[in-house]
Amino acid sequence: MAEADPGVVDAIARVPEVTVADAAALDARLRTADTPFVVRGLVADWPLVRAGRRSAKDARDYVLRHHRDRPFTVAAGQPGSDGRLFYDDAMAMNFRTLTAKLPDIFAKIDAVEGTADALPIYLASIDLHEFFDGLHEANHVDLGDRTLIASIWMGTRTRIAAHNDVPHNLACVAVGRRRFTLFPREQFRNLYLGPVDNTPAGRAVSMVDFHAPDFAEYPRFREALDHAQVAELDAGDALYIPALWWHHVEGLAAFNVLVNYWWRDAPRWLGQPQDALNHAMLAIRDLPEDQKKYWRDLFDYYVFENDEAVVAHIPEQARSVLGPLNTESAGRIRAFLLRALSR
CATH class of the missing domain: 2.60.120.10 (Jelly Rolls)
Structure with a gap:
């Protein structure tokens, strides 16, 4: 060798x-x-x-x-x-x-x-x-x-x-x-x-x-x-x-x-980032540029920045998956995704 x-x-x-x-x-x-x-x-x-x-x-x-x-x-x-x-x-x-x-x-x-x-x-x-x-x-x-x-x-x-x-x-x-x-x-x-x-x-x-x-x-x-x-x-x-x-x-x-x-340092119930990337390639990558810009901004808003402004106007008990994730709310997102992807 x-x-x-x-x-x-x-x-x-x-x-x-x-x-x-x-x-x-x-x-x-x-x-x-x-x-x-x-x-x-x-x-x-x-x-x-x-x-x-x-x-x-x-x-x-x-x-x-x-x-x-x-x-x-x-x-x-x-x-x-x-x-x-x-x-x-x-x-x-x-x-x-x-x-x-x-x-x-x-x-x-x-x-x-x-x-x-x-x-x-x-x-x-x-x-x-x-x-x-x-x-x-x-x-x-x-x-x-x-x-x-x-x-x-x-x-x-x-x-x-x-x-x-x-x-x-x-x-x-x-x-x-x-x-x-x-x-x-x-x-x-x-x-x-x-x-x-x-x-x-x-x-x-x-x-x-x-x-x-x-x-x-x-x-x-x-x-x-x-x-x-x-x-x-x-x-x-x-x-x-x-x-x-x-x-x-x-x-x-x-x-x-x-x-x-x-x-991993992250909780076991969190999803896999690679799955999100794969789905983004399927759903976003080939959109027109103006739409891709919108979704990039929305990802920043909800995922990468995710500051208090995202939820400040929503009553705390109604924030659901926009609040800090736990086993229950992560399960709701996973179930929602499974239903959406099976259509």
């Missing part, structure tokens, strides 16, 4: 590193951080990390001792793709999505490990609680009272295009090595995002090949790199990625395992 252009990587600022003494210190840091940070050795004492330090095969055997006998979803790439799970020339995916039992998937990884130009094999975002017994309990970070999604990511050398996620993310390298290249939220215009509906994994991704960026085709990517940060993590290290920060992810070893935790 080719490495990123050293000139490009060397010019990027490194993600700051911090030290945390215990779970309380980590919790405090996470509650106040609005930029990424690395914690070296945060999960160095995990049994999975210790197994991986012995060998990649020991790590796979350790995982297999905890897996449940059920189909796992796996992406199988193509030889010659440099590990990049992306689009092909026709904008279809350059990998197949299959289901198989975990011992069979690992047997395939056993067979290709150490071979030149082995096809990429990648298990992405596998729920730790649903697919394993005891793996989370033996290998986890104490993140207090947060409502978490805990996932494991396993595979060969791979490259995942820059994308972002709605939740906050604590990513812990358990086996192998990973490189993350991160960009602030507002850099999306300089990353040349691809389709929003035809995506490798549900989120729009950068069309730029980070190993060979074409600055003639993507000139604004130079501006993105001026704001980028890079982190290279060994087994045991962790990286905090704030909500909506863009990140390009590379598995650098022949076998890599990452455990991550997602959580």
Whole structure:
């Protein structure tokens, strides 16, 4: 697998590193951080990390001792793709999505490990609680009272295009090595995002090949790199990625395992902003310009500004969904939308 252009990587600022003494210190840091940070050795004492330090095969055997006998979803790439799970020339995916039992998937990884130009094999975002017994309990970070999604990511050398996620993310390298290249939220215009509906994994991704960026085709990517940060993590290290920060992810070893935790600060009953964006493209984007201006103003009024002037003239008991949302009023909006969209 080719490495990123050293000139490009060397010019990027490194993600700051911090030290945390215990779970309380980590919790405090996470509650106040609005930029990424690395914690070296945060999960160095995990049994999975210790197994991986012995060998990649020991790590796979350790995982297999905890897996449940059920189909796992796996992406199988193509030889010659440099590990990049992306689009092909026709904008279809350059990998197949299959289901198989975990011992069979690992047997395939056993067979290709150490071979030149082995096809990429990648298990992405596998729920730790649903697919394993005891793996989370033996290998986890104490993140207090947060409502978490805990996932494991396993595979060969791979490259995942820059994308972002709605939740906050604590990513812990358990086996192998990973490189993350991160960009602030507002850099999306300089990353040349691809389709929003035809995506490798549900989120729009950068069309730029980070190993060979074409600055003639993507000139604004130079501006993105001026704001980028890079982190290279060994087994045991962790990286905090704030909500909506863009990140390009590379598995650098022949076998890599990452455990991550997602959580949102917003209440669970709130809707997903991406759904609102998708519906706005359907309902507003192609309207005449004068109508689009009206709806932009109305969005500012009700959503982005949302000051006291919006409701000051309405009796407090009659403000309904214009007042602060709660579980009940959010449910009313959701029911209204479902009725409207089903017509």
